[in-house]
Amino acid sequence: MSRFDTYFLMKTEDVEEYVQEKIHFFEDDVKLESKEIGDGNLNYVFRIKDTKSGKSIIVKQAGEALRISKEMKVSTDRGRIEAKILQTQNKYAHGLVPKVYLYDGVMCAIIMEDMIGHTMMRTGLMNHEIYPKFAEHITTFMVNTLLPTTDVVMNHKEKKELVKQFINPDLCEITEDLVYSEPYIDYNHRNNVFPPVADFVQKELYEDKQLHLEVAKLKFDFMNNAQALIHGDLHTGSIFINKEHTFIFDPEFAFYGPIGYDVGNVIANMFFTWCNGYATIENKEKREKFCNWAIDTIEEIVDKFIAKFKVKFRESAADIMAKREGFLDWYLGNILADTAGVAGLESIRRTVGMANVKDITTILDQDKRTMVEKMVITLAKNYIINREKFNTGADYRKAINEVIELYS
Numbered sequence: 585m586s587r588f589d590t591y592f593l594m595k596t597e598d599v600e601e602y603v604q605e606k607i608h609f610f611e612d613d614v615k616l617e618s619k620e621i622g623d624g625n626l627n628y629v630f631r632i633k634d635t636k637s638g639k640s641i642i643v644k645q646a647g648e649a650l651r652i653s654k655e656m657k658v659s660t661d662r663g664r665i666e667a668k669i670l671q672t673q674n675k676y677a678h679g680l681v682p683k684v685y686l687y688d689g690v691m692c693a694i695i696m697e698d699m700i701g702h703t704m705m706r707t708g709l710m711n712h713e714i715y716p717k718f719a720e721h722i723t724t725f726m727v728n729t730l731l732p733t734t735d736v737v738m739n740h741k742e743k744k745e746l747v748k749q750f751i752n753p754d755l756c757e758i759t760e761d762l763v764y765s766e767p768y769i770d771y772n773h774r775n776n777v778f779p780p781v782a783d784f785v786q787k788e789l790y791e792d793k794q795l796h797l798e799v800a801k802l803k804f805d806f807m808n809n810a811q812a813l814i815h816g817d818l819h820t821g822s823i824f825i826n827k828e829h830t831f832i833f834d835p836e837f838a839f840y841g842p843i844g845y846d847v848g849n850v851i852a853n854m855f856f857t858w859c860n861g862y863a864t865i866e867n868k869e870k871r872e873k874f875c876n877w878a879i880d881t882i883e884e885i886v887d888k889f890i891a892k893f894k895v896k897f898r899e900s901a902a903d904i905m906a907k908r909e910g911f912l913d914w915y916l917g918n919i920l921a922d923t924a925g926v927a928g929l930e931s932i933r934r935t936v937g938m939a940n941v942k943d944i945t946t947i948l949d950q951d952k953r954t955m956v957e958k959m960v961i962t963l964a965k966n967y968i969i970n971r972e973k974f975n976t977g978a979d980y981r982k983a984i985n986e987v988i989e990l991y992s
């Protein structure tokens with residue numbers, strides 16, 4: 585019998601004993617210290633460290649209530665989904681996700697590799713660090729984890745088995761509400777709207793019927809397009825990074841959904857990077873360097889994604905009909921339209937919805953925050969409404985430059 589045979593929410597004083605009981609990672613007589621380091625909206629993350637050697641490991645536990653709101657209860661099965669997809673992704677994109685040492689279905693906890701020497705990307709970006717290899721790494725990750733899990737490449741029965749294993753109703757419901765509904769109709773009264781943009785939000789988001797229709801179409805695509813095993817929450821808080829290497833983690837929102845959901849999330853979050861740099865870096869030269877890098881990165885992500893996707897598709901397409909002439913262009917065209925649509929949705933929901941991003945909320949200058957929020961919303965609407973016109977990195981650069989011109 586062990587006290588870890590029944591689920592409870594662990595504290596720092598529990599996790600050291602927990603790790604020692606569950607796996608052989610540290611020596612028996614070692615002195616450990618632990619710290620809760622999670623800053624996400626859902627789970628508890630502990631780093632447990634050997635005080636002498638510095639060797640460390642991570643325990644991530646799913647709580648029954650969410651950190652962002654105690655009223656929101658979500659199945660702790662998300663821990664199983666996360667552990668399983670990390671193992672799957674490690675097969676397709678080896679070294680770009682942390683290693684899972686153990687998943688414990690009783691405590692709903694994952695024991696995993698500590699991403700030492702890496703910083704949470706959002707934090708690094710808010711300190712205006714540049715990551716020159718990010719576009720290369722994230723596009724490799726996306727193409728290598730997404731395309732092989734589609735019907736284009738994977739045996740269809742094997743794929744259907746994965747669809748079953750990754751049914752993730754509670755976390756999909758969060759996305760359906762917070763990304764695809766509430767930012768447009770605040771029926772749960774959970775939106776966080778910055779008061780100086782309240783009138784703008786009223787007119788541009790709550791009262792725009794054409795926009796509502798396009799968002800509704802995208803919502804039904806999210807719920808019904810079981811295209812690939814997607815990460816499902818690929819923002820800069822789900823990435824640990826340094827100048828040489830990138831780790832993608834936190835895939836608890838994973839399920840079979842549209843590929844563009846992941847790509848669009850990355851693009852939207854890189855524009856928050858631009859906004860924070862533009863509004864907070866005082867030195868002109870430094871500001872231009874950082875902001876130019878953010879836009880170059882958006883362009884590079886789109887173009888590298890397209891190029892790598894085409895190469896991998898040609899190498900690995902197995903379905904006889906997917907190999908017909910013109911299919912790749914049609915298939916990728918749909919992914920790119922979804923990408924632009926989702927880039928718009930993620931931009932809007934992180935600005936006015938329930939789960940905002942620090943890149944924007946920490947901008948102290950009220951006028952600058954108002955300006956960048958209006959830029960984000962205007963750009964996002966263009967992405968959503970004209971999503972079929974966003975086919976290259978240059979299309980994104982052009983739309984971004986237009987919105988900068990309009991508001992600055």
Ligand code: SR1
Binds near residue numbers: 624758
């Ligand atoms: C209620 S959870 C709010 C958000 O945090 C997660 O990271 C997801 O993005 C979710 O939408």
Ligand code: MG
Binds near residue numbers: 624625817822834
């Ligand atoms: Mg997360």
